[in-house]
Amino acid sequence: xxxxxxNYLKLPGSYLFSTIGKKVREYSESHPDRKIIRLGIGxxxxxxxxAITAALxxxxxxxxxxxxxxxxxxxxxxxFLREAIAANDYRARGCDITAxxxxxxxxxxxxxxxxxxxxSLDNRIAVCDxxxxxxxxxxVMAGRAGDYDPDSQTWSNVIYMPCTAxxxxxxxxxxxxxxxxxxxxxxxxxxxxxxxxxLQGWVDYAMKTGAVILYDAAYEAYITEPDVPHSxxxxxxxxxxxxxxxxxxxxxxxxxxxxxxxxxxxxLKCGDVSLHALWARxxxxxxxxxxxxxxxxxxxxxxxxxxxQLQEQIAYYRKNAAxxxxxxxxAGYTVSGGVNSPYVWLKTPKGMTSWEFFDCxxxxxxxxxxxxxxxxxGGEGYFRLTAFGSYENTVExxxxxxxx
Amino acid sequence: xxxxxxNYLKLPGSYLFSTIGKKVREYSESHPDRKIIRLGIGxxxxxxxxAITAALxxxxxxxxxxxxxxxxxxxxxxxFLREAIAANDYRARGCDITAxxxxxxxxxxxxxxxxxxxxSLDNRIAVCDxxxxxxxxxxVMAGRAGDYDPDSQTWSNVIYMPCTAxxxxxxxxxxxxxxxxxxxxxxxxxxxxxxxxxLQGWVDYAMKTGAVILYDAAYEAYITEPDVPHSxxxxxxxxxxxxxxxxxxxxxxxxxxxxxxxxxxxxLKCGDVSLHALWARxxxxxxxxxxxxxxxxxxxxxxxxxxxQLQEQIAYYRKNAAxxxxxxxxAGYTVSGGVNSPYVWLKTPKGMTSWEFFDCxxxxxxxxxxxxxxxxxGGEGYFRLTAFGSYENTVExxxxxxxx
Numbered sequence: 192x193x194x195x196x197x198n199y200l201k202l203p204g205s206y207l208f209s210t211i212g213k214k215v216r217e218y219s220e221s222h223p224d225r226k227i228i229r230l231g232i233g234x235x236x237x238x239x240x241x242a243i244t245a246a247l248x249x250x251x252x253x254x255x256x257x258x259x260x261x262x263x264x265x266x267x268x269x270x271f272l273r274e275a276i277a278a279n280d281y282r283a284r285g286c287d288i289t290a291x292x293x294x295x296x297x298x299x300x301x302x303x304x305x306x307x308x309x310x311s312l313d314n315r316i317a318v319c320d321x322x323x324x325x326x327x328x329x330x331v332m333a334g335r336a337g338d339y340d341p342d343s344q345t346w347s348n349v350i351y352m353p354c355t356a357x358x359x360x361x362x363x364x365x366x367x368x369x370x371x372x373x374x375x376x377x378x379x380x381x382x383x384x385x386x387x388x389x390l391q392g393w394v395d396y397a398m399k400t401g402a403v404i405l406y407d408a409a410y411e412a413y414i415t416e417p418d419v420p421h422s423x424x425x426x427x428x429x430x431x432x433x434x435x436x437x438x439x440x441x442x443x444x445x446x447x448x449x450x451x452x453x454x455x456x457x458x459l460k461c462g463d464v465s466l467h468a469l470w471a472r473x474x475x476x477x478x479x480x481x482x483x484x485x486x487x488x489x490x491x492x493x494x495x496x497x498x499x500q501l502q503e504q505i506a507y508y509r510k511n512a513a514x515x516x517x518x519x520x521x522a523g524y525t526v527s528g529g530v531n532s533p534y535v536w537l538k539t540p541k542g543m544t545s546w547e548f549f550d551c552x553x554x555x556x557x558x559x560x561x562x563x564x565x566x567x568x569g570g571e572g573y574f575r576l577t578a579f580g581s582y583e584n585t586v587e588x589x590x591x592x593x594x595x
Numbered sequence: 596x597x598x599x600x601x602n603y604l605k606l607p608g609s610y611l612f613s614t615i616g617k618k619v620r621e622y623s624e625s626h627p628d629r630k631i632i633r634l635g636i637g638x639x640x641x642x643x644x645x646a647i648t649a650a651l652x653x654x655x656x657x658x659x660x661x662x663x664x665x666x667x668x669x670x671x672x673x674x675f676l677r678e679a680i681a682a683n684d685y686r687a688r689g690c691d692i693t694a695x696x697x698x699x700x701x702x703x704x705x706x707x708x709x710x711x712x713x714x715s716l717d718n719r720i721a722v723c724d725x726x727x728x729x730x731x732x733x734x735v736m737a738g739r740a741g742d743y744d745p746d747s748q749t750w751s752n753v754i755y756m757p758c759t760a761x762x763x764x765x766x767x768x769x770x771x772x773x774x775x776x777x778x779x780x781x782x783x784x785x786x787x788x789x790x791x792x793x794l795q796g797w798v799d800y801a802m803k804t805g806a807v808i809l810y811d812a813a814y815e816a817y818i819t820e821p822d823v824p825h826s827x828x829x830x831x832x833x834x835x836x837x838x839x840x841x842x843x844x845x846x847x848x849x850x851x852x853x854x855x856x857x858x859x860x861x862x863l864k865c866g867d868v869s870l871h872a873l874w875a876r877x878x879x880x881x882x883x884x885x886x887x888x889x890x891x892x893x894x895x896x897x898x899x900x901x902x903x904q905l906q907e908q909i910a911y912y913r914k915n916a917a918x919x920x921x922x923x924x925x926a927g928y929t930v931s932g933g934v935n936s937p938y939v940w941l942k943t944p945k946g947m948t949s950w951e952f953f954d955c956x957x958x959x960x961x962x963x964x965x966x967x968x969x970x971x972x973g974g975e976g977y978f979r980l981t982a983f984g985s986y987e988n989t990v991e992x993x994x995x996x997x998x999x
Contacts, residue, residue, distance in 0.1 A: 192805030193774035194715035195865045199873050209879055234666035244659035248652060254851065255648035262638035262850040297701055304881030311598035328880045370597035401596030446666040447887045461599045469603050475613055476732045477708030483851045485886060
């Protein structure tokens, strides 16, 4: 008689964004006349740039002709894309990462959920609190998180690193030594950025304690300040202790196109075993490559035209972030993030809980944001707004919130 | 100090198709003048049909315009595609499967590797021998397979179901009761097909013993005989004991485009827990949907033009299968498969091992096939040829083999 993986039963409620979607759908159905502005889920809204659609059309034409048709892609990604990534995202920033250390995938969500598979179930993870839910949930499913305590909303075997106004939303080094440390900078959800020497402190800590840092750099394109690193490999020694996850979703609008990559340096080892070999085996066995046409679209991100067009897109979203940040600050809200990040993190007014403020915004001004508590207990009393709407909607949403 | 998942270290050697790729690359580099014909990896060669490329171009145009741009897809797939699948692949064949029981993914390889995650690590799996390597390897990685015995080339905790010439490559019911039963029909690698009443026997067995059948129907488009089922849900009771995996790779040439789906009927339960809910949670947490443009291409598979064009493609590959089958049979080879399948399974001549015959074909007639032993110990002494080459190459390959 078969049995299920009962770790799944430990997961409380359903996934944050599904719950938001359901609430918005229900409100929308009962108020069909209202114009709802969504600054909740971190989903882009600008159309794909012309350089990207041109690359897609051209690749589709190739797939329609016998001489240029492509079947199964290489499991780890096409060389043309891995080379472009290594050259532009790493060598151009002085990071010595080679094309064969880059594993192309269908997105950072999958990679950040799957990466834990190559580690022992006995390893203990550390996460920021608040945190992107996938890191914890994927470890719960694997059986690494222990038991859930509904009162504290924490897992018994997870080390939480509080990110609070007091520490500028940058976690302190944990007191108990974890084996795997999930870090995301610029941070989702708080929008906080880490300085290079601060990140170096984490790398030094990982090297000293024998931990691996799983570094999610999905938002690096929004960095504006020079002392904020785009990659963890800008830090000395990171190649021996860090895996980096990247996405094309936020820098190139690929949320609906699906493309990302993970960097596993060859010198990152556990004894004699290279994690690079383990991740390659995982990809070879359980994955079949990202679509050729999407990989060509990814290559176009690094073309001259692509770079210019995408800089404009990012500037557009940055302008939104600045409007949200300054508009709400002027209105008396306590806000952070937004400078090196598309996310603005605000303290809920009048002692409201995060979900109370969610309902308040949805019902009174028809604006959708993300409750901070959905990212962990440390997010309670906070709220995330994203810069990915249209400028007009963003201005209208902020102006509506100011009427509250 | 972090530790790795040491189940990975138990995996012997590297993945079958990577090894073949390496051998062919090395031969090709040292013999650049030779024309190598590849009938090894089950990869299609005909270009995408015009209905598919038209749908892709149209969807790319939508993604390039603000009014029609699509960001994150629904985790479980767009309704337009789930509806088309339910109507055409199920209701049209009398199977009562609804759109919301269909989970769209980026391919059957991923699904067949990931599906084990929702089951207990204590469950025992049964597989055909020979078998598609992903079923076993993904369970090894999870820690469900026990230990590997290099002599017998088997795993201590896996139940093997021999598929031999004596049983017409259709396994007998296992003597020890498994929890999870992987079945693939039409079979990869043997090309064997199962009759409806034979499959009903498996469904009855699973219901009686409380097992779940993981039914891989990736090759159903190649079925030519009326008493061979296209779906396990053509059998009575299958909705309470079977999950079905499907692919767009072989029926529509999507090997490089990546699209598949898994059917988890709502009535399939372990106690009170629906596997549908578990798989939905897995998708929601660790997956982010197939690309919109690829899902539109999938929808076009079910359009009138798409169906007509794809029937031509399948007829083309079937003609190849028939040529391989009859050509090698005439030459004195013992062959099976090829009738309801794009795969022809042949006994190696002169007592050669599968890899000896691989090297013999590669070096003497520059034809690449797949060694049967790569699919498990029961494949030793057999060899797989695929119908996915061009007709001209297929004829030339068979004629070359006949000169041996």
